[in-house]
Amino acid sequence: MVTLSNSLKTKLSTPLKIGALEVKSRVLQSPLSGVTDLVFRRLVRRYAPDSMMYTEMVNATGLHYVKHLPKIMEVDPLERPISIQLFDCRPDFLAEAAIKAVAEGADTVDINMGCPVNKITKNGGGSSLLRQPEVAESIVREVVKAVDVPVTVKTRIGWNDKEITILDFALRMQDAGAKMITVHGRTRAQGYNGNARWEWIARVKEVLSIPVIANGDIFSVESAVKCLEQTNADGVMCSRGTMGYPFLVGEIDCFLKTGEQLPPPTPVQRLECAKYHLQALYEYKGDRGVRQARKHMTWYAKGFSGAADLRGHLSVIESVHQGVELIDRTIEQLMNGYEVEEELEVIALV
Numbered sequence: 183m184v185t186l187s188n189s190l191k192t193k194l195s196t197p198l199k200i201g202a203l204e205v206k207s208r209v210l211q212s213p214l215s216g217v218t219d220l221v222f223r224r225l226v227r228r229y230a231p232d233s234m235m236y237t238e239m240v241n242a243t244g245l246h247y248v249k250h251l252p253k254i255m256e257v258d259p260l261e262r263p264i265s266i267q268l269f270d271c272r273p274d275f276l277a278e279a280a281i282k283a284v285a286e287g288a289d290t291v292d293i294n295m296g297c298p299v300n301k302i303t304k305n306g307g308g309s310s311l312l313r314q315p316e317v318a319e320s321i322v323r324e325v326v327k328a329v330d331v332p333v334t335v336k337t338r339i340g341w342n343d344k345e346i347t348i349l350d351f352a353l354r355m356q357d358a359g360a361k362m363i364t365v366h367g368r369t370r371a372q373g374y375n376g377n378a379r380w381e382w383i384a385r386v387k388e389v390l391s392i393p394v395i396a397n398g399d400i401f402s403v404e405s406a407v408k409c410l411e412q413t414n415a416d417g418v419m420c421s422r423g424t425m426g427y428p429f430l431v432g433e434i435d436c437f438l439k440t441g442e443q444l445p446p447p448t449p450v451q452r453l454e455c456a457k458y459h460l461q462a463l464y465e466y467k468g469d470r471g472v473r474q475a476r477k478h479m480t481w482y483a484k485g486f487s488g489a490a491d492l493r494g495h496l497s498v499i500e501s502v503h504q505g506v507e508l509i510d511r512t513i514e515q516l517m518n519g520y521e522v523e524e525e526l527e528v529i530a531l532v
């Protein structure tokens with residue numbers, strides 16, 4: 183049984199203020215490269231109508247050299263509030279990209295200062311900006327000058343255990359004009375391993391006046407509440423917990439607003455959602471969408487007997503038809519199983 187302290191309840195009942203923007207939810211869907219495309223965000227939005235969504239990160243240098251906006255930057259006017267996330271180390275390219283993001287409909291522009299991937303850090307972007315705070319500062323200043331929507335930053339607590347620099351870094355970002363900061367409680371060296379160190383997020387919250395969003399290891403209503411209690415953060419951002427589970431942001435948001443814990447979706451409901459996801463990805467991206475859907479499908483297929491087998495088959499689907507057939511067959515088997523179980527329960531009661 184999860185409970186929310188009264189002080190937290192009072193604080194969380196007000197909108198999240200990101201500069202002049204008011205968001206009616208304290209739970210955010212994180213940017214996830216290769217995951218949070220328009221199709222996925224629409225699914226999350228279904229269950230979390232008020233929450234802030236983020237695009238996958240967009241390369242500002244890449245954007246400088248292309249005529250057309252990449253598909254990952256495409257935003258549906260119905261999915262607002264939405265943030266377009268950019269990465270790079272060049273303030274001028276980032277400012278230019280931010281202008282394009284706003285023209286596309288971004289309510290905020292987020293700068294990625296946390297990505298640990300070598301390909302990004304060796305070019306000076308992502309978490310390597312933690313080691314170049316002056317560059318990070320000038321990025322924020324230039325982007326703030328370029329657009330009239332709030333500019334936000336998503337980062338980590340430091341480069342490694344010897345360089346946990348988040349307190350100074352976060353203050354610099356605030357001074358440069360960032361209107362919100364999301365802190366993933368891991369160092370770059372940690373990657374996605376070990377626990378997120380929420381205690382550092384609590385310290386950031388103590389020294390900043392802009393909203394601080396806690397990120398890392400939010401996998402359930404329980405962990406979200408624990409994190410909010412421990413950090414006093416202004417909101418939580420869900421990441422890996424939403425992969426194959428687009429219900430999470432809505433579940434947490436509902437609990438924070440009403441104190442009600444929604445029943446988790448049944449395996450059949452998850453599979454229905456997987457099927458819709460697959461079909462929507464195909465409609466949006468064609469065969470490439472089917473290939474991208476494979477990983478999503480394996481994330482959905484969990485928590486029932488036979489799930490491992492299904493995952494194996496779904497991980498190699500070649501067509502939408504094949505995937506739908508596999509899912510439909512499993513749903514049918516599960517439905518039959520439930521009927522049997524229900525009958526057994528009734529028989530046991532008599």
Ligand SMILES: Cc1cc2nc3c(=O)[nH]c(=O)nc-3n(C[C@H](O)[C@H](O)[C@H](O)COP(=O)(O)O)c2cc1C
Pocket residue numbers: 212213214215216217237238239267294296297336366374378397398399400401419420421422423
């Ligand atoms: C597959 C994957 C893709 C990610 N892509 C992005 C991204 O594009 N931008 C970003 O800021 N963080 C990205 N992240 C980091 C997450 O947003 C988040 O900070 C991290 O997973 C920690 O939260 P968690 O422990 O709840 O998963 C990515 C993480 C994963 C696992």
